[in-house]
Amino acid sequence: MAGIIVHPEKIISYADIENLCPFGAIEVFPDQTVQINAGCRLCKVCVRKGPEGVFEYREEVISAANKAEWQGITVYGEICPDKTVHPVAYELLGKARELADKVGCKVCLLLIGNHLNQNLEDFFHYGADTIFLYDHPILEDFQVERYAGIMEDYVAKQKPSVILIGGTPSGRSLAPRIAARLKTGLTADCTQLDMQPNSDLDQIRPAFGGNIMAHIRTPYHRPQFATVRYKIFSAMEPDLSRKGDLIFCALPEKLQCRSRQLEIGIKPKIKNIEDMDILVVAGRGIKKKEDLALLRRLSERLGGDLACTRPLIEAGWMDARKQIGLSGRTVKPKLLIACGISGSVQFAAGIKASEMIISINTDPDAAINQIANIAVIGDLYSVIPALLEKLG
Numbered sequence: 001m002a003g004i005i006v007h008p009e010k011i012i013s014y015a016d017i018e019n020l021c022p023f024g025a026i027e028v029f030p031d032q033t034v035q036i037n038a039g040c041r042l043c044k045v046c047v048r049k050g051p052e053g054v055f056e057y058r059e060e061v062i063s064a065a066n067k068a069e070w071q072g073i074t075v076y077g078e079i080c081p082d083k084t085v086h087p088v089a090y091e092l093l094g095k096a097r098e099l100a101d102k103v104g105c106k107v108c109l110l111l112i113g114n115h116l117n118q119n120l121e122d123f124f125h126y127g128a129d130t131i132f133l134y135d136h137p138i139l140e141d142f143q144v145e146r147y148a149g150i151m152e153d154y155v156a157k158q159k160p161s162v163i164l165i166g167g168t169p170s171g172r173s174l175a176p177r178i179a180a181r182l183k184t185g186l187t188a189d190c191t192q193l194d195m196q197p198n199s200d201l202d203q204i205r206p207a208f209g210g211n212i213m214a215h216i217r218t219p220y221h222r223p224q225f226a227t228v229r230y231k232i233f234s235a236m237e238p239d240l241s242r243k244g245d246l247i248f249c250a251l252p253e254k255l256q257c258r259s260r261q262l263e264i265g266i267k268p269k270i271k272n273i274e275d276m277d278i279l280v281v282a283g284r285g286i287k288k289k290e291d292l293a294l295l296r297r298l299s300e301r302l303g304g305d306l307a308c309t310r311p312l313i314e315a316g317w318m319d320a321r322k323q324i325g326l327s328g329r330t331v332k333p334k335l336l337i338a339c340g341i342s343g344s345v346q347f348a349a350g351i352k353a354s355e356m357i358i359s360i361n362t363d364p365d366a367a368i369n370q371i372a373n374i375a376v377i378g379d380l381y382s383v384i385p386a387l388l389e390k391l392g
């Protein structure tokens with residue numbers, strides 16, 4: 001980090017400095033204190049053109065973390081309102097195990113909640129070496145300030161090199177809060193992860209609307225935080241011979257929480273598109289909202305669900321939870337039938353891990369055909385009725 005430092009003792013005339021900054025970042029207050037506000041672009045005009053010695057550009061010397069002190073990969077296992085561990089934790093354990101085996105380090109699972117001591121051996125089978133439990137009645141429900149305090153305590157005591165957090169609504173609120181507290185980096189929604197021998201995490205994610213893949217590293221700071229959405233990675237095959245250590249952690253002495261929880265309501269459980277084995281997906285090849293009934297019939301006939309591309313959400317034709325893609329959900333079904341979809345990078349980002357993709361499109365050059373296992377070139381209004389007839 002760099003910044004502009006003001007040396008007030010060298011100021012002779014305040015009139016000389018007030019209008020010096022082209023971005024209006026120099027503020028002179030009535031008591032004649034001078035501050036550089038957030039408008040500063042570090043252009044250094046004040047240093048070059050201002051009165052001598054008043055403004056100084058200073059580069060902050062980065063003190064790099066001693067990487068040898070920070071060891072292993074920790075996966076945060078989010079406890080859902082129904083008290084189960086969110087399945088993204090199994091996927092993160094699978095990826096953590098792969099990376100840990102590559103560089104020879106440990107995989108830990110961090111659980112925060114109440115009455116957690118049940119069926120924990122499962123996590124050893126799925127890749128954890130050690131489970132750390134913060135188990136206490138005040139941790140019954142997710143409260144971000146309190147949970148961030150716990151994670152800070154965990155980091156101070158265990159010094160993990162990497163922390164992986166599921167890109168769920170609560171994971172997304174916890175991860176930036178704790179990364180900012182610890183003044184370290186966080187990469188959200190990673191789609192690939194790798195690890196250097198020196199424990200630097202390669203964090204890869206789409207950027208600029210999915211048009212480029214950004215490679216991000218945190219070379220000076222520890223721990224390294226990354227969030228990953230559900231269904232991006234795969235859990236490992238359970239190894240029933242794996243065993244591990246269970247460590248109960250004491251609550252930190254000071255655990256601040258300024259918010260008060262008044263009530264918790266559990267939403268009725270609905271089948272999310274991420275959980276479906278078969279998806280029929282509607283794109284802008286559908287001419288009107290009523291025609292979605294045709295695709296819905298196909299999805300019901302196959303025992304799946306109907307999802308869609310973003311333009312259909314924008315048109316108000318379907319519920320936003322049904323959108324697949326970069327700004328929607330990532331899915332990994334056994335069978336996905338893409339109907340009237342061009343295959344933009346933003347949409348394709350959400351379906352790449354599907355086992356079998358069939359596209360139905362009138363355009364033989366549509367990009368979706370490049371990622372489809374089977375490309376049916378034809379009008380969905382004739383292909384789908386024919387398919388339904390065959391299915392009986």
Ligand SMILES: Cc1cc2nc3c(=O)[nH]c(=O)nc-3n(C[C@H](O)[C@H](O)[C@H](O)COP(=O)(O)OP(=O)(O)OC[C@H]3O[C@@H](n4cnc5c(N)ncnc54)[C@H](O)[C@@H]3O)c2cc1C
Pocket residue numbers: 208209210282283284285286308309310311323324325326327328329339340341342343344345346347360361362363366378379380381
């Ligand atoms: C930052 C950003 C994030 C985005 N996130 C997402 C996202 O999460 N999800 C998403 O879907 N989009 C997203 N988009 C939008 C994306 O760029 C595309 O505009 C969108 O995916 C196109 O949807 P589509 O394929 O349904 O429509 P189109 O691109 O219009 O394609 C329609 C296709 O239907 C075919 N077709 C037409 N009639 C028929 C017919 N009768 N039978 C068969 N085929 C037919 C056409 O040949 C064409 O290929 C995002 C864009 C940006 C900039």
